[in-house]
Amino acid sequence: MKMDNKIFDIIRFIGEVVLPALGALYFGVAQIWGLPYGEMVVGTIACVTTAVGAIVGVSRKKYTDSQKPPIITNI
Numbered sequence: 726m727k728m729d730n731k732i733f734d735i736i737r738f739i740g741e742v743v744l745p746a747l748g749a750l751y752f753g754v755a756q757i758w759g760l761p762y763g764e765m766v767v768g769t770i771a772c773v774t775t776a777v778g779a780i781v782g783v784s785r786k787k788y789t790d791s792q793k794p795p796i797i798t799n800i
Contacts, residue, residue: 728784740777744770 728736748770755763 733781733784736777737781740774740781744774744777748774 748767751760751770752763752767754760755766
């Protein structure tokens with residue numbers, strides 16, 4: 726499946742900025758206000774962030790490899 730550049734950028738932004746920020750925010754607020762399940766929520770966000778990062782990394786690698794010119798050797 727080919728991914729549009731805009732969709733890729735949105736997913737990357739969510740994985741690199743939004744999810745870590747939400748995790749940090751919930752962890753801090755949960756500690757201050759005694760909200761429930763702080764470690765579980767942040768752990769879940771960390772797992773999702775890792776999965777998104779892996780998907781973005783694989784997608785970036787496939788795109789980069791597809792942009793390389795073919796290697797031609799004359800033996």
